[in-house]
Amino acid sequence: MSDSASWDLADQIAKENFSQLNQLHIDNGVSPPKVVWQPRGRDLQHEQLQFLLAYWKNLSDGDGRVAADEIDPLNMWPALGFVILVDVVEGGEDFRVRVYGSAIAQSVDVDVTGKLISETPWQGVVMDFFYAVYRAVLIRPEPLYTEHEPPADVGVKLWHRLMLPLGGADGKICRVLVGNVPGEWRKPVKDGED
DSSP, rough: OHHHHHEEEHHHHHHHHHHHHHHHHHHTSSSOOEEEEOOOOOOOOOHHHHHHHHHHHHHTTTSSSOOOOGOEEEEEEGTTTGGEEEEGGGGGGGEEEEOHHHHHHHHHTTOTTOBBBGGOOHHHHHHHHHHHHHHHHHSSSSSEEEOOOOOOTTSSSSSSEEEEEEEETTTTTTEEEEEEEEHHHHHOOOOTTT
């Protein structure tokens, strides 16, 4: 997907128009994701995500903003293995993974700490999805919850992801606090297998 198409998709997601996002997934043989802006605790199935949402809300000012420098990993211990911290690079042209939770790394057998999203092993619809949702949070700086099905060659059936925007000194979103919890497991299907 081109960069301009990705930003257009992000804008559609920010406006809660999910038809383009859904079609992207259908065209790539996976179910359309669930997308919820401003989720409530009851919208989240996993206690780690419920904890992160409550933690973020507790830190937010009257405008629903949280400063990146207020985040303390020691205060996130109930969810720490499922936390990703992503730095915004050049206004959202890319994103650098500052922290990649150990439970997530173990689930996918890869650690992408320190890498740009563009340098990660994910491709196709997964890469397009990641860019679009991170950029959507830049456009609409509010909590965003998704449930998405990865391609069949991934052993997790469904990822539960909560994205929480964090602001810099200039007020712009400079980082995204992400909770990412795997759902049920399945046997991955490799290319050429049925």
